[in-house]
Amino acid sequence: MPIPDIDHLVGLVARLPGLGPRSARRVVLALLRDPRGKLLPLARALESAAVSVRTCSSCGNLDVEDPCHICRDPARAKDVICVVEGVNDLWALERAGAHRGVYLVLGGVLSALRGVGPADLNVGPLFERLREGAVKEVILALGATVDGATTMYWLQEKIGPYRVEVTRVAQGVPMGGTLDVLDDGTLAAALSARRPV
Amino acid sequence: MPIPDIDHLVGLVARLPGLGPRSARRVVLALLRDPRGKLLPLARALESAAVSVRTCSSCGNLDVEDPCHICRDPARAKDVICVVEGVNDLWALERAGAHRGVYLVLGGVLSALRGVGPADLNVGPLFERLREGAVKEVILALGATVDGATTMYWLQEKIGPYRVEVTRVAQGVPMGGTLDVLDDGTLAAALSARRPV
Numbered sequence: 001m002p003i004p005d006i007d008h009l010v011g012l013v014a015r016l017p018g019l020g021p022r023s024a025r026r027v028v029l030a031l032l033r034d035p036r037g038k039l040l041p042l043a044r045a046l047e048s049a050a051v052s053v054r055t056c057s058s059c060g061n062l063d064v065e066d067p068c069h070i071c072r073d074p075a076r077a078k079d080v081i082c083v084v085e086g087v088n089d090l091w092a093l094e095r096a097g098a099h100r101g102v103y104l105v106l107g108g109v110l111s112a113l114r115g116v117g118p119a120d121l122n123v124g125p126l127f128e129r130l131r132e133g134a135v136k137e138v139i140l141a142l143g144a145t146v147d148g149a150t151t152m153y154w155l156q157e158k159i160g161p162y163r164v165e166v167t168r169v170a171q172g173v174p175m176g177g178t179l180d181v182l183d184d185g186t187l188a189a190a191l192s193a194r195r196p197v
Numbered sequence: 198m199p200i201p202d203i204d205h206l207v208g209l210v211a212r213l214p215g216l217g218p219r220s221a222r223r224v225v226l227a228l229l230r231d232p233r234g235k236l237l238p239l240a241r242a243l244e245s246a247a248v249s250v251r252t253c254s255s256c257g258n259l260d261v262e263d264p265c266h267i268c269r270d271p272a273r274a275k276d277v278i279c280v281v282e283g284v285n286d287l288w289a290l291e292r293a294g295a296h297r298g299v300y301l302v303l304g305g306v307l308s309a310l311r312g313v314g315p316a317d318l319n320v321g322p323l324f325e326r327l328r329e330g331a332v333k334e335v336i337l338a339l340g341a342t343v344d345g346a347t348t349m350y351w352l353q354e355k356i357g358p359y360r361v362e363v364t365r366v367a368q369g370v371p372m373g374g375t376l377d378v379l380d381d382g383t384l385a386a387a388l389s390a391r392r393p394v
């Protein structure tokens with residue numbers, strides 16, 4: 001299909017996460033089949049998001065205002081900071097209604113393999129608040145991966161001198177999950193973190 | 198995440214084929230993380246495609262011109278018409294360089310279950326050319342499904358009176374495919390269509 005407009009569009013869509021050339025072609029066809037109902041509304045929503053969405057300078061969240069609606073919410077405990085890897089994790093915790101404090105979005109985790117060092121992580125706002133003595137608890141909510149564990153260990157070390165409570169999310173059996181599909185590490189962690197019922 | 202701009206965008210993306218709420222959030226986040234590099238270029242490509250892309254009135258293909266570049270190509274055999282279900286099939290055959298004639302995109306196949314009848318299919322241009330006596334061969338290249346087979350049978354019946362050659366694509370073992378994962382129907386068809394080597 002030597003049609004530059006369509007080729008270009010398929011190429012852009014194919015570079016999005018979870019999509020490839022094949023699914024990109026399907027998506028573009030679905031859009032082209034319904035220009036008024038699908039294609040133009042999406043174009044406009046993207047355009048408008050590009051103009052309005054910004055990164056919260058105090059937590060790294062995405063919102064149309066800076067500070068974001070969570071940082072501005074007077075009902076949220078500003079002294080309980082939940083550290084997450086990405087905005088997707090923040091969204092997941094918000095959907096679960098699991099956290100009533102504020103967040104810090106690192107924008108990644110330390111990774112020797114991918115060359116991510118401390119300078120690449122958004123930790124400035126956290127240590128600023130620690131220095132101000134405005135923090136009671138830091139919750140480390142990073143993934144149970146090698147890189148996640150390394151990052152949590154590094155943060156724990158750096159936060160240590162400030163004498164605030166540092167906790168980390170529990171590892172265990174996911175809700176609705178069966179034990180036999182879990183890896184040994186998770187099983188061991190779930191067993192050792194057992195609680196009386 | 199009560200952010201209307203982002204919610205709206207996630208909702209639109211989640212309705213695209215092959216995507217759901219979860220993958221839509223991933224896609225939208227990737228776009229928002231790089232407004233200049235990803236988000237705006239995509240918005241503009243969509244906008245421009247919405248303005249420029251149209252459906253070819255003689256074959257149903259999508260192109261920036263009507264008739265499309267295939268129908269306008271003097272090197273293509275106008276009297277050999279390959280009937281396909283959708284533009285995706287046309288694209289696949291073009292990528293394979295498998296057909297040197299022209300196409301007819303039906304825009305669907307007959308389906309009692311989904312309520313798709315003959316009036317819903319783009320067959321007008323085909324019968325117009327048959328009436329003009331401008332057709333030598335009609336190749337039925339529909340999927341080997343019940344609906345595809347029904348549609349091919351119906352087309353064969355309708356084309357019969359025009360006394361042109363009607364062929365259909367061979368069924369068989371896909372290139373690179375192993376026999377043991379194929380269903381019985383495909384295996385039987387592949388065996389009965391065997392050729393000397």
Ligand SMILES: [Zn+2]
Nearest residue numbers: 056059068071
């Ligand atoms: Zn914030």
Ligand SMILES: [Zn+2]
Nearest residue numbers: 253256265268
């Ligand atoms: Zn055409």
